[in-house]
Amino acid sequence: MTVIRSMPLLFVSLLFGACGPVREMPRVPVDDRTSTSAAGSGPAAAVTGRRAVLALLRRAQALQAQGKYARAAALVERALRIEPENPVVWQRMAGIRLQQARYRQAESLAMRALSLAGPELRLRLTLWRMIARSRYQRGDWRGADRAVREVVGLQRRIHQTAPANR
Amino acid sequence: MPARRARSGNRRAGSRRPRSRRQASRRRRLLRLLLIVLALLMLVLAAYTLYLDFVIRKQFEGRRWALPARVYARPLELYPGKAFTARRFERELQLLGYHRVDTPQEPGSWTQIGDAYLLITRPFVFWDGKEPSRRVRVVFRNGRVGSLHDMDTSRGMDLLRLDPVLIGGFITSRNEDRVLVRLNEVPPLLVRALIAIEDRDFYRHHGITLRGMARALWANLRAGRTVQGGSTLTQQLVKNYFLSNRRTLWRKFNEVIMALLLELHYDKNDIIESYMNEVYLGQDGRRAIHGFGLASHFYFNRPLKRLRVEQIALLVGLVKGASYYDPRRHPQRALKRRNLVLREMAGRGLITQGVALAASRRGLGVAPHRHSSLARYPAFMDLVRRQLRRDYREEDLTSEGLRIFTTLDPHVQETAERELALRITALERAYRLPRGKLQGAMVITRTSNAEVLAVIGDRRVRYAGFNRALDAVRQVGSLIKPAVYLTALASDKGFTLATPLRDSRLRIRTPQGDIWEPQNYDRRYHGDVPLYLSLAHSYNIPTVRLGMQLGTAAVIDTLRRLGVRRYLPPYPSLFLGAARLSPIEVTQMYQTLAGGGFRTPVRAIRAVLDKSSKPLRRYPLTVEQVIDARAVYLLVRALQEVVRQGTARPVVTIIGRPLMAAGKTGTTDDLRDSWFAGFTGNYLGVVWLGMDDNSPTRLTGATGALRVWAHVMREAGATPLRLRPPQGVREVWIDPVTGQRTSDGCDTAVRLPFVTDTEPEPVVQCRKRNNKWWKRLFGL
Known part of the structure; x- marks a missing residue:
């Protein structure tokens, strides 16, 4: 109940947290294995496609800023073909859908990112914020409430683990 | 009288020329008639001319731009480190119709110097922007793109996208x-x-x-x-x-x-x-x-x-x-x-x-004739046409000059075609089947996004007839079992991969009053079997028992969530696959499993542009979470066991390198259908083999379809499937006999994933290896 009562306040912080374009790429667990295909293929394989993905995401962000969402999404999709298991790429896609007010899709994409995100707290926090906002916009209050709880929990853990960052 | 006289006088007076006068009047009448006829004729002619005029204007303006839709394969994207061989690259250039020359000077030409390829790409307008023509240098090393350079700026490139291969068009009935x-x-x-x-x-x-x-x-x-x-x-x-x-x-x-x-x-x-x-x-x-x-x-x-x-x-x-x-x-x-x-x-x-x-x-310089692009990938084109028909009229496809960008990967398609043909011939020989009767179909998608990379609808791959990949609706046998096990794992009934399932005689009374007694394929009972091994070995009896416990409605619900739309018979025989699906429908079902419980519709089209390259419609990636990601993760781990130690073991031998593939064999009564569905890191494939008249094939899923699948995956460059456990899953050591937890690293113990808080307690001591059940299971 307390959470529900404090929801308006929380939403302000949520909306601010998830609204703006993502300025920097959240730290991704750079997993050597995510993007490389064959096992044990040397150091070159570790950065396979990462630069291509970053280049695509940069271009996508520029288009997104101009409101060209469909083209931005097409670029993010290309990035996903290169690194399908990079949760940040999924998160970008979710961000575009959020801006397009396609909330159901935004939520699903954020959930997909979450399923790949592992224990990375900040990324999880960003994703739960997106999910909370999507649910809120769709009028899924109960769902939004659950997402807000996740956000609060994550914020607390981030404070505990790295107080210097805040 | 005088008047009369006068008249007669007149007559008399005119008697010299009465004939000529009569002639004149006749001539006049004739002339008039002629004029009328002429006028009428002119009128008809004018009307006819007007008609012709109408025809001309209508036809000229209408037909001048009647253009068939052009259909393109996926464009090849290269980046440093991408797994791609020089041979594949040359084939792509060949399909694109790039010319091999001594010194590339115009777009669409290339040369090779040592391990480097120099080429000038063709400019192309895509749905997300233009690709200008570029002079590039690509080096392949150890089956990968070693480096990528723009020769005009002498700088390294992060990404290069070539123009896409034209794979066909939709042509009017006039051809x-x-x-x-x-x-x-x-x-x-x-x-x-x-x-x-x-x-x-x-x-x-x-x-x-x-x-x-x-x-x-x-x-x-x-x-x-x-x-x-x-x-x-x-x-x-x-x-x-x-x-x-x-x-x-x-x-x-x-x-x-x-x-x-x-x-x-x-x-x-x-x-x-x-x-x-x-x-x-x-x-x-x-x-x-x-x-x-x-x-x-x-x-x-x-x-x-x-x-x-x-x-x-x-x-x-x-x-x-x-x-x-x-x-x-x-x-x-x-x-x-x-x-x-x-x-x-x-x-x-x-x-x-x-x-x-x-x-x-100079010589004629005519390029060698390529097989008509329209007939090159008929089964895939059929799928594209059907997906397009939802949004476009037939006339639009044949006359509006649409540009259709598909997901076809020519390399995967051609590899699948070659291997399917080879394997079917080999199987016919090995099993002494009548020549040319065994049929096959295959669908390959990209595991990560459900894009269709290849479709084969007939063993004669250029034959545009019955498209078995889409239209052969056949019993799926054990391919359906994962849905039963997933229903259990996603339920709140406490099922885990280690839950022991009873494999003993089972008799079920059907609604018609008959007794149904399912049998295992080896016609033996195996006692208590952990859930994951029951799936790995595709035991029938524990599956039916499990299904009965969950109910047909729950299993059908799972199948619906996975994306199966067709009618499913709500009887216990459903648990053993007494349902009919087409290969593409099975693909959708397994795609949702490969997607970690997120359903993405299988799609063959990325975008449609009009003739001036304006985007008309995109078909973006969409996902929808339909099943708990943790349950799907556990299931996929069990499907990996199917390949590692279960019915699909031959995959490992054929591929010869660790792929960690997940898959399932399917065989129907009297060996009428041989199925395999499975996925690796990059490709998901479904293969069906059988006879059109539904006669027995002498093939099980493992001896038939699996061979095709494994050979295609090997040749197409499948990458290992590396799963990331979602949050809320942890691994513990389990004694596979008792299903109890053991201390880490016991000889007989296996590591299994569990949804947090469902792990069995307490820890038991390591058990000695020579256990009867263990022996039976692995034939030790």
């Missing part, structure tokens, strides 16, 4: 194909040469030339039959557009009127542009090659702009008779005709004598 060209895109020399050869007075006449017609008439009279047409370009266009091929006077009359009308309404440039897009220039199977734009690609594999003098001359020469002078079938005739055109061009001062001489010394 005409063309690539539309605008007059300003046509080399001026071609236009001038065409006019010089076909109609010198084109820019001076009004549609017809009396001199030409007189000359033709004279020639025809002398020959006693029609030998010359004496047609202007306008008349030829009219003939192509509206008239039959019969050479009659009436047609000639129509032709003349229509030519005059056409000239009245449209200017010369309109007419010549239409002519250049309309003229018949060759035949490719059923497909008629119309217009210079397509002919240029068809004969020389390059755009019109890039034709050399002698190539222009050859195309102009073909106008006179595309089949008679066919440069592929009659190269000598074609060469003679081309050189004649070159001399004529020089004679008219279009080119110098020197250029003409040099050009006529």
